[in-house]
Amino acid sequence: xxxxxxxxxxxxxxxxxxxxxxxxxxxxxxxxxxxxxxxxxxxxxxxxxxxxxxxxxxxxxxxxxxxxxxxxxxxxxxxxxxxxxxxxxxxxxxxxxxxxxxxxxxxxxxxxxxxxxxxxxxxxxxxxxxxxxxxxxxxxxxxxxxxxxxxxxxxxxxxxxxxxxxxxxxxxxxxxxxxxxxxxxxxxxxxxxxxxxxxxxxxxxxxxxxxxxxxxxxxxxxxxxxxxxxxxxxxxx
Amino acid sequence: xxxxxxxxxxxxxxxxxxxxxxxxxxxxxxxxxxxxxxxxxxxxxxxxxxxxxxxxxxxxxxxxxxxxxxxxxxxxxxxxxxxxxxxxxxxxxxxxxxxxxxxxxxxxxx
Numbered sequence: 001x002x003x004x005x006x007x008x009x010x011x012x013x014x015x016x017x018x019x020x021x022x023x024x025x026x027x028x029x030x031x032x033x034x035x036x037x038x039x040x041x042x043x044x045x046x047x048x049x050x051x052x053x054x055x056x057x058x059x060x061x062x063x064x065x066x067x068x069x070x071x072x073x074x075x076x077x078x079x080x081x082x083x084x085x086x087x088x089x090x091x092x093x094x095x096x097x098x099x100x101x102x103x104x105x106x107x108x109x110x111x112x113x114x115x116x117x118x119x120x121x122x123x124x125x126x127x128x129x130x131x132x133x134x135x136x137x138x139x140x141x142x143x144x145x146x147x148x149x150x151x152x153x154x155x156x157x158x159x160x161x162x163x164x165x166x167x168x169x170x171x172x173x174x175x176x177x178x179x180x181x182x183x184x185x186x187x188x189x190x191x192x193x194x195x196x197x198x199x200x201x202x203x204x205x206x207x208x209x210x211x212x213x214x215x216x217x218x219x220x221x222x223x224x225x226x227x228x229x230x231x232x233x234x235x236x237x
Numbered sequence: 238x239x240x241x242x243x244x245x246x247x248x249x250x251x252x253x254x255x256x257x258x259x260x261x262x263x264x265x266x267x268x269x270x271x272x273x274x275x276x277x278x279x280x281x282x283x284x285x286x287x288x289x290x291x292x293x294x295x296x297x298x299x300x301x302x303x304x305x306x307x308x309x310x311x312x313x314x315x316x317x318x319x320x321x322x323x324x325x326x327x328x329x330x331x332x333x334x335x336x337x338x339x340x341x342x343x344x345x346x347x
Contacts (some may be wrong), residue, residue: 001264001345001347002346002347003256003346004347006249006252006253006256006346009249010249010250010253013249023344025318025342028315028316030343061268061278061279061338062268062269062278063268072266072268072342074266074279075279100242154305209279231238
């Protein structure tokens with residue numbers, strides 16, 4: 001890889017832009033494909049670019065064949081994101097665990113006593129109201145959103161915003177009873193059955209979790225299962 | 238792949254740090270897997286000319302061989318395709334204990 005392309009790859013990573021490095025496995029020639037440009041040893045044909053963009057969108061690196069050539073597409077997407085509503089005890093466990101799993105984590109809580117750097121070292125904190133925060137953070141299909149406050153004033157606006165986004169995972173802490181009441185409130189606010197069904201509640205896989213850290217594990221496990229597609233993925237290596 | 242994003246970041250960061258120190262650096266990338274290979278396509282590992290490594294391309298079974306191959310690539314500057322698997326004993330002296338097969342692209346950053 002030329003040093004110039006390596007540096008461009010690192011710049012894209014630092015600026016959190018999605019790119020793909022395409023390598024011709026026969027010749028070793030390489031092209032870095034950006035959202036609206038490409039650079040490198042050789043310009044890819046217009047006919048080939050849709051395959052590269054599709055790989056970026058699906059977040060799937062792999063070998064593709066194009067005419068006589070074999071090409072490897074290395075997708076470099078920005079990190080997955082996790083937005084946690086509620087700077088509570090469970091969030092103190094979930095935030096660093098998710099960061100370790102590769103997520104860019106933001107904790108949203110307008111209550112100053114909760115969202116402090118001392119409680120969340122090295123985690124991005126956002127003191128806006130959840131609906132304003134989510135509007136600004138613009139969750140995409142590579143974002144997970146989890147509400148943990150137990151307070152409908154904070155959780156409900158966040159969930160309504162989450163359901164109008166393409167977030168791949170929306171989870172809400174609370175018992176079955178709490179979740180049933182939530183269903184009624186959100187229905188009044190205009191969330192239909194299909195939208196409500198997207199919410200994982202009670203949040204997390206049932207692993208009989210008790211402590212905040214164990215609950216965080218069950219949430220991260222459910223996020224992983226949702227992201228990776230469940231039993232189908234087993235056996236694919 | 239996505240899961241590897243943060244981890245690949247640290248591999249490239251390490252590669253950049255070595256380059257800044259004046260080391261030569263090779264990059265190995267998993268380009269295809271069969272069976273139960275432990276690391277997904279897109280996983281990367283950087284190797285410098287002293288044999289130091291960052292990241293991984295298997296569960297630890299073939300990293301040693303990749304470090305060795307990387308020295309050749311750094312000498313010649315020519316990229317190589319490597320394949321490792323239990324059924325491929327004649328080509329490579331190491332295999333994957335898990336029974337999977339993995340193909341790597343190994344290149345120098347120049």
